[in-house]
Amino acid sequence: MTTTSPPETNTPAEPAGGPTPPTANSPTARQLWTRSRALLAALLALLVFGAIYAYAVMQSDQNHNALDPASPDPWGSRAVAQLLAGQGVTTKVVTTTDQAAAAAGPDTTLLVAVPDLLTGHQQSALHKATERSGGRTVLLSPTPASIGTLAPGVDALNTASVRVRSPGCGLPAARRAGNATTGGIAYTVSAANADSCYLSGTHPTLVRLPAGNGGDTVVLGAYDPLQNEYLDQQGNASLALQLLGAHPKLVWYLPSLNDTTALDGGQQSFLDLVPSGWDWALLQLFVAALIAALWRARRLGPVVAERLPVAVRAAEATEGRARLYRRARARGRAAEALRAATRRRLAPLVGIPPSQADEPDALAPAVSALMPDPTIDVRTLLHGPPPSDDAALLRLADDLDALERSILAKERYANP
Amino acid sequence: MALTGRTALLAAIGALVVGLLLPGWSGILAVEGILLFGILYDLALAAPVRKLLITRTGDTSVRQGDAVEVHLTITNPANRLLRARLRDAWPPSSWQPGTEVAASRHRLTIPAGERRRVTTRLHPTRRGDRTADRITVRSLGPLGLAGRQGSHRVPWTVRVLPPFTSRKHLPSRLARLRELDGRTSLLVRGQGTEFDSLREYIPGDDTRSIDWRATARRGSVAVRTWRPERDRHILIVLDTGRTSAGRVGDAPRLDAAMDAALLLAVLAARAGDRVDLLAYDRRIRASVQGHHAKDILSALVNAMAPLEPELIESDAPGLVATVLQRAPHRSLVVLLTGLDAAPIEEGLLPVLPQLSRRHEVLIASVADPRIQELAEGRGTVDAVYAAAAAEQARNERLRTAQRLSRHGVTVIDAHPADIAPALADAYLALKAAGRL
Numbered sequence: 001m002t003t004t005s006p007p008e009t010n011t012p013a014e015p016a017g018g019p020t021p022p023t024a025n026s027p028t029a030r031q032l033w034t035r036s037r038a039l040l041a042a043l044l045a046l047l048v049f050g051a052i053y054a055y056a057v058m059q060s061d062q063n064h065n066a067l068d069p070a071s072p073d074p075w076g077s078r079a080v081a082q083l084l085a086g087q088g089v090t091t092k093v094v095t096t097t098d099q100a101a102a103a104a105g106p107d108t109t110l111l112v113a114v115p116d117l118l119t120g121h122q123q124s125a126l127h128k129a130t131e132r133s134g135g136r137t138v139l140l141s142p143t144p145a146s147i148g149t150l151a152p153g154v155d156a157l158n159t160a161s162v163r164v165r166s167p168g169c170g171l172p173a174a175r176r177a178g179n180a181t182t183g184g185i186a187y188t189v190s191a192a193n194a195d196s197c198y199l200s201g202t203h204p205t206l207v208r209l210p211a212g213n214g215g216d217t218v219v220l221g222a223y224d225p226l227q228n229e230y231l232d233q234q235g236n237a238s239l240a241l242q243l244l245g246a247h248p249k250l251v252w253y254l255p256s257l258n259d260t261t262a263l264d265g266g267q268q269s270f271l272d273l274v275p276s277g278w279d280w281a282l283l284q285l286f287v288a289a290l291i292a293a294l295w296r297a298r299r300l301g302p303v304v305a306e307r308l309p310v311a312v313r314a315a316e317a318t319e320g321r322a323r324l325y326r327r328a329r330a331r332g333r334a335a336e337a338l339r340a341a342t343r344r345r346l347a348p349l350v351g352i353p354p355s356q357a358d359e360p361d362a363l364a365p366a367v368s369a370l371m372p373d374p375t376i377d378v379r380t381l382l383h384g385p386p387p388s389d390d391a392a393l394l395r396l397a398d399d400l401d402a403l404e405r406s407i408l409a410k411e412r413y414a415n416p
Numbered sequence: 417m418a419l420t421g422r423t424a425l426l427a428a429i430g431a432l433v434v435g436l437l438l439p440g441w442s443g444i445l446a447v448e449g450i451l452l453f454g455i456l457y458d459l460a461l462a463a464p465v466r467k468l469l470i471t472r473t474g475d476t477s478v479r480q481g482d483a484v485e486v487h488l489t490i491t492n493p494a495n496r497l498l499r500a501r502l503r504d505a506w507p508p509s510s511w512q513p514g515t516e517v518a519a520s521r522h523r524l525t526i527p528a529g530e531r532r533r534v535t536t537r538l539h540p541t542r543r544g545d546r547t548a549d550r551i552t553v554r555s556l557g558p559l560g561l562a563g564r565q566g567s568h569r570v571p572w573t574v575r576v577l578p579p580f581t582s583r584k585h586l587p588s589r590l591a592r593l594r595e596l597d598g599r600t601s602l603l604v605r606g607q608g609t610e611f612d613s614l615r616e617y618i619p620g621d622d623t624r625s626i627d628w629r630a631t632a633r634r635g636s637v638a639v640r641t642w643r644p645e646r647d648r649h650i651l652i653v654l655d656t657g658r659t660s661a662g663r664v665g666d667a668p669r670l671d672a673a674m675d676a677a678l679l680l681a682v683l684a685a686r687a688g689d690r691v692d693l694l695a696y697d698r699r700i701r702a703s704v705q706g707h708h709a710k711d712i713l714s715a716l717v718n719a720m721a722p723l724e725p726e727l728i729e730s731d732a733p734g735l736v737a738t739v740l741q742r743a744p745h746r747s748l749v750v751l752l753t754g755l756d757a758a759p760i761e762e763g764l765l766p767v768l769p770q771l772s773r774r775h776e777v778l779i780a781s782v783a784d785p786r787i788q789e790l791a792e793g794r795g796t797v798d799a800v801y802a803a804a805a806a807e808q809a810r811n812e813r814l815r816t817a818q819r820l821s822r823h824g825v826t827v828i829d830a831h832p833a834d835i836a837p838a839l840a841d842a843y844l845a846l847k848a849a850g851r852l
Contacts (some may be wrong), residue, residue, distance in 0.1 A: 022469070023469070023470050023551075023568040023569055023570050024465070024466040024467070024468070024566060024567075024568050025550050025566070025567040025568050025569045026465065026466055026565075026566030026567050026568075028466075276439070277435055277436075277439030278435045278439070279439075280434045280435065280438075280439040280440055280441075280443060280444060281431040281432065281434045281435030281436075281439070282431070283434075283444060284427065284430050284431035284433075284434040284435075284443075284444055284447060285428060285431040287427055287430075287444075287447075287448065288424055288425075288427035288428040288430065288431060289424075291419060291423050291424040291427045291451075292421070292424035292427075294419050295418075295419040295420060295421055295423060295424050298418040298419065298565070300501060300503040300521070300552050300554055300565075301503050301505050301549075301550055301551075301552030301567060302505075302550075304505050304506065304507050304508065304549045305507075306507035306508060306509060307724075309542065309661075309668060309724060309725070310661040310662075310663070310668065310725060310727065311663060312661065312662055312663060313662065313663045313664075313786070314662030314663055314664050314669060314784045314786070315784050315786035315787055315790065316662075317809075318786075318787055318790060318802075318805050318806055318808075318809045319790070319802065319805070321805040321808065321809070322790070322798070322801045322802035322804070322805035322806070323801075325801045325804060325805055326797070326798060326801045333804070333808075334800065334801055334804030334805075335804070337804040337805070337807045337808040337811065338800075338803065338804050338807055340807070340811055341791070341807035341810065341811060344811070344814070390797045393797070393800055394794075394795075394796075394797065394800055397794055397800045397803065398794060401794065
């Protein structure tokens with residue numbers, strides 16, 4: 001009787017011409033629909049939500065950035081923009097250098113929110129436009145990266161703490177505003193007729209540079225007076241209104257990264273380098289790559305899995321014990337194991353029963369008698385104290401081997 | 417549905433057309449339109465996969481290490497030519513590593529209404545049952561741009577039998593057995609011999625073996641002759657618990673134990689003994705009982721083929737109870753198990769007397785050559801510590817073996833290459849000593 005029966009699943013082949021049962025395993029169209037409709041529904045939901053989200057994003061064109069005249073955040077500047085609107089000043093937000101340069105004119109104040117974001121190319125373009133316009137240009141905390149080009153005659157010296165300072169100059173706007181939250185960057189002025197206000201030590205944090213044709217450039221070390229959070233403190237609002245409201249039009253320039261004027265002419269994207277027409281060929285190549293991916297991704301049937309046998313080596317526990325000995329520096333145990341093995345192998349060779357192999361008084365004299373070599377202390381070798389260091393353990397192992405070999409050789413010589 | 421490399425190549429060539437002739441959406445749309453038309457045309461005209469009729473024939477069992485052929489007969493009932501690639505999927509261990517892709521893929525061209533046969537050649541690397549997985553067919557259209565793909569399930573199982581590599585030791589052991597037979601077909605009566613026949617007295621025969629009663633009946637002097645006992649019962653027990661799972665060399669201990677069991681079984685069957693097999697851990701995994709000497713080998717290999725080591729502690733009391741139930745009369749019980757100290761001392765030793773009281777017990781265990789390798793390591797600190805650990809392990813094994821021997825049990829502890837002949841020799845020695 002065999003409980004494990006021979007395989008029974010093998011169906012014999014039908015005789016030629018006989019009916020063959022259908023064996024197809026691929027799903028029918030209905031099964032496909034049943035299986036994939038949940039996925040399709042999920043995909044549809046994703047598309048709908050994606051469309052709604054895209055629509056919402058396109059609707060909200062308010063950028064919630066710092067110093068944005070449309071932002072009500074503490075760091076935004078909506079309050080000052082609204083105050084200016086109440087004074088009859090129209091505010092226009094621009095994001096590119098071209099727009100800002102085009103808007104510069106004698107009845108216009110141009111506010112450059114973050115001049116450091118501008119590249120050298122943009123700075124010189126902007127300066128060229130504002131230099132002769134006759135309007136006012138306000139630069140908010142420019143550092144050496146931008147001030148040299150945008151405001152020649154003023155140089156940034158060091159940083160200064162932002163706190164309330166007194167005007168300390170003859171500029172009417174500053175005198176009327178009184179104390180204001182200023183600081184940020186302290187400047188040195190080399191131009192002759194500049195106004196230097198709100199000193200940090202001896203260096204101004206607000207500089208007004210008059211230009212030849214009635215225009216001027218105002219360099220403000222800190223942008224805090226324009227932010228919603230600080231506008232209502234001290235004379236901040238007054239200072240901001242006077243600096244930005246000097247002309248009926250205010251152009252608020254917020255530099256952005258997608259400004260193509262930022263490219264200094266020499267840099268071009270990869271697509272610009274492709275000859276015209278071939279970018280379409282690239283698109284087609286992309287389609288080809290997609291088809292190739294589809295071709296390679298479709299397998300000829302799924303991977304077959306099977307149960308694997310256990311792969312634990314039988315000697316693993318012994319190797320683990322060896323590492324434990326090593327880590328614990330268990331020289332005593334290791335030496336005893338080696339000695340016990342040698343004693344076990346030597347005992348039958350010298351005629352001692354295995355039960356007495358571990359007795360020092362039985363084995364050692366028998367071994368010494370067989371091999372009268374005074375240089376080897378057999379008793380210490382076979383029953384001695386644990387070795388003092390690893391080198392002694394190595395020596396012990398070699399000595400035990402040598403002893404075994406010599407006894408074996410003697411035995412062979414005696415009984416060939 | 418499946419695309420081909422040709423589609424991707426055409427699309428890449430389409431990039432040239434777009435770049436040179438028609439840069440713009442019109443060119444892209446033209447190329448894609450043509451491609452799409454070709455793909456749809458191919459899909460429409462490819463021979464259907466679902467309607468194919470597939471049957472299998474071929475071998476159902478193979479010895480591990482040999483190759484086996486399984487044939488597929490594919491009938492194309494549609495009225496279109498089938499150009500297809502076919503994959504006959506089997507578990508990965510059905511092939512030597514690296515050859516599975518070439519061995520499982522076939523190219524087919526079957527005209528409408530005809531049938532073809534393809535042969536899948538399996539070369540299993542492990543013992544056990546191999547069950548065919550699905551057959552996947554990719555039927556390509558006339559342009560070779562796209563195709564329909566689908567699967568069929570045609571069940572088939574190939575049983576991979578233990579390799580029985582130790583059969584190379586069989587001739588020498590059979591010679592020993594014959595020698596034993598011849599030597600003991602003698603006049604000396606003793607333990608382990610039974611009455612064979614009466615024959616004429618020849619000068620030189622021991623006069624003590626003269627059967628006087630037969631001499632009186634015959635009128636001539638007759639002596640009795642004896643031969644080794646026959647028709648003894650041998651029960652081979654394979655322990656398939658966790659100690660049999662450890663890998664020794666490339667294979668688990670269980671495989672070496674099976675090899676030894678097979679050699680012993682064949683030898684004992686030739687010697688006229690009855691051989692049964694039991695594989696046990698916490699329950700009976702396989703059992704062979706009451707087979708004749710002629711078919712004992714096939715019964716054993718069939719029972720052993722699907723055995724796998726189980727990662728559970730063996731139940732020694734249950735094992736002993738099962739053995740006592742299977743072998744009510746005096747038998748030779750060969751227990752192939754591990755010699756690890758803890759399972760033997762806690763499991764087997766307390767119940768061993770029940771077994772050894774009634775039966776002759778032989779315990780065989782597969783030793784690990786790696787331990788010997790470690791024990792011979794010298795030269796570095798790591799190697800000496802490893803040697804010490806290996807000697808410790810060997811000392812423990814030896815102690816366990818000695819404790820077992822005290823119960824009158826023969827213990828064999830040998831490397832996988834030596835265990836089969838060592839077990840056969842132990843059996844022959846027991847037979848010669850008449851201890852069966």
